[in-house]
Amino acid sequence: MKRSEFFRLRFWHRWLGLIAILPLITAALTGTLLVYKKPLIRLLVTHNAQLPADFSQQGLLTQIDQIETILHQRGAIRAKAPNEQEPYWTITSKNQQHLLLSIDNLTPYQSNLWLLDSYAFVHHLHTKLLLEKTGQWILLVSGSFALVLLISGCVLWWPGRKGFRWKFVKPWPFKLRMVLQFHRHSGVVVFPVLFIITLTGSIMLWQKQVKPLLNPLAMQQLTAEHNAKPVKKSASDALALAQQQIPDGALTYIRFAKGDNGFYRFRFRLPDEWHSNGRTSVNVYAKSNRINVTARSDEVTWQYNLINQLYPLHSGYGINDWYQLFIMFAGLGLAWLSLTGLLSYARQKMR
Numbered sequence: 001m002k003r004s005e006f007f008r009l010r011f012w013h014r015w016l017g018l019i020a021i022l023p024l025i026t027a028a029l030t031g032t033l034l035v036y037k038k039p040l041i042r043l044l045v046t047h048n049a050q051l052p053a054d055f056s057q058q059g060l061l062t063q064i065d066q067i068e069t070i071l072h073q074r075g076a077i078r079a080k081a082p083n084e085q086e087p088y089w090t091i092t093s094k095n096q097q098h099l100l101l102s103i104d105n106l107t108p109y110q111s112n113l114w115l116l117d118s119y120a121f122v123h124h125l126h127t128k129l130l131l132e133k134t135g136q137w138i139l140l141v142s143g144s145f146a147l148v149l150l151i152s153g154c155v156l157w158w159p160g161r162k163g164f165r166w167k168f169v170k171p172w173p174f175k176l177r178m179v180l181q182f183h184r185h186s187g188v189v190v191f192p193v194l195f196i197i198t199l200t201g202s203i204m205l206w207q208k209q210v211k212p213l214l215n216p217l218a219m220q221q222l223t224a225e226h227n228a229k230p231v232k233k234s235a236s237d238a239l240a241l242a243q244q245q246i247p248d249g250a251l252t253y254i255r256f257a258k259g260d261n262g263f264y265r266f267r268f269r270l271p272d273e274w275h276s277n278g279r280t281s282v283n284v285y286a287k288s289n290r291i292n293v294t295a296r297s298d299e300v301t302w303q304y305n306l307i308n309q310l311y312p313l314h315s316g317y318g319i320n321d322w323y324q325l326f327i328m329f330a331g332l333g334l335a336w337l338s339l340t341g342l343l344s345y346a347r348q349k350m351r
Contacts, residue, residue, distance in 0.1 A: 006159075012152065013148075017345075018342070020141075020142040020145040020149070023138050028331045030123075030125050030126035031331045034123060034315070035324055036324070037119050044111070045111055046087070046088050046109050049087045051103070057249075057251055061239055063103075064236050065236050068234075068256050072256070076092060076094070079253070081253075089103065096123070097116070143201050147198055154187075157187065168186070169186050176347065189333070190329065190330050190334070193326045197334075204311065204314065219283065221290060222290075238257070246282060248271055250270075252278050253265075263292075264284045265283050266284070270298050274309055275297070
C-alpha cells in the first residue's frame with residue numbers, strides 16, 4: 001500500500017469510528033449483558049427451576065388452554081413454551097414485558113422481578129436505542145461503519161504484524177501512552193468473532209429496515225382429514241394438529257387466535273437446530289380444517305438455511321457455551337476498541 005493510501009485509510013478509519021462510537025459502545029455493552037440473560041433469570045427469578053422428569057411435548061396439551069386464558073386476561077400477545085434453558089412458561093405483553101409461570105401450577109414467579117424489567121430495558125436499548133425505527137436505522141448505519149472499521153483496522157495493522165505482542169491484548173497494566181498499541185493488538189484478536197457478530201446484526205437490521213434478502217417461504221396448505229365438519233378449535237386441539245405435522249419438533253412460540261377467523265401460530269425447533277426458537281411454523285385456523293405449514297428448516301435450500309443462522313450466530317443462543325463466551329468477550333472487545341480509539345484520538349489532539 002502506498003504511503004498516501006495508508007494515510008487516507010487511517011483518516012477514514014478514525015472519522016468513521018468517531019461518528020459511530022456512541023451507538024457501537026451502547027450496542028456492545030448491552031449485547032454483553034444479554035449474553036447471559038437466561039442463566040441469570042434462572043438463578044435469581046425462577047430459583048434454578050428444572051424441567052420435570054416426566055416433561056414431554058405432549059404434556060403441553062394439558063396446560064395450553066389455561067395459558068390461553070391467562071394470556072387473554074393480561075392482554076398479552078404470545079407465549080413461549082418451556083425448554084431446558086428456560087424451564088418455565090413465558091408470557092409476553094404488547095410492551096414486551098414478561099411474566100414467567102411455573103410449569104407445576106402456572107403460578108407467576110415473584111422474586112427479583114426488577115431483573116426482568118432491567119433486561120426488557122436493556123433489550124430495547126440494544127435493538128432500538130430506545131428510538132424505535134430511528135434507532136434501528138442508526139444501528140444499521142453504525143454496524144455498516146463497524147464492518148468497514150474492522151477490515152480497515154486489519155489492513156492498517158498488517159504492515160506491523162511482526163510486532164504483535166499478547167501483553168497489549170489484556171487491558172492491564174494500562175498506560176495511556178501505549179493506548180494505540182492496545183487498540184491495534186486487541187482489535188486483531190477479537191476481529192473474527194466481532195466480524196461475525198457485526199455482520200449478522202447488520203444483515204438482520206437490513207432485513208427489517210430495507211428489504212429481506214430472500215422472499216418469505218411459501219406455506220403449504222393442508223386439511224385436517226379427521227375433522228370432516230369444521231368446528232371451533234381450542235388451543236389444545238390446534239396444538240395437537242400442529243404436532244402431527246412436525247412430530248419431531250419441540251414447541252417454542254405460540255400466538256393465539258383472535259376471533260373466529262383467526263389462527264394459532266406454532267413455532268417448532270427441530271433436533272440439532274441452532275436457532276433456539278426454531279424456524280418451522282404451523283398455522284392452524286380456529287374455525288376451519290385449514291392448516292398452513294412452512295418448509296421444515298432442515299429441508300430448505302442452503303441460502304435460507306444460512307439466513308436462519310443469523311440470530312444464533314449473533315447472540316450465541318442455541319449453539320454452545322464456548323461460543324457464548326466468545327460472544328461476551330467480543331462485545332467487551334468492541335467497547336474496549338471504541339474507548340481506546342477515542343483515547344488515542346484525544347491524546348493525539350492534545351499534543
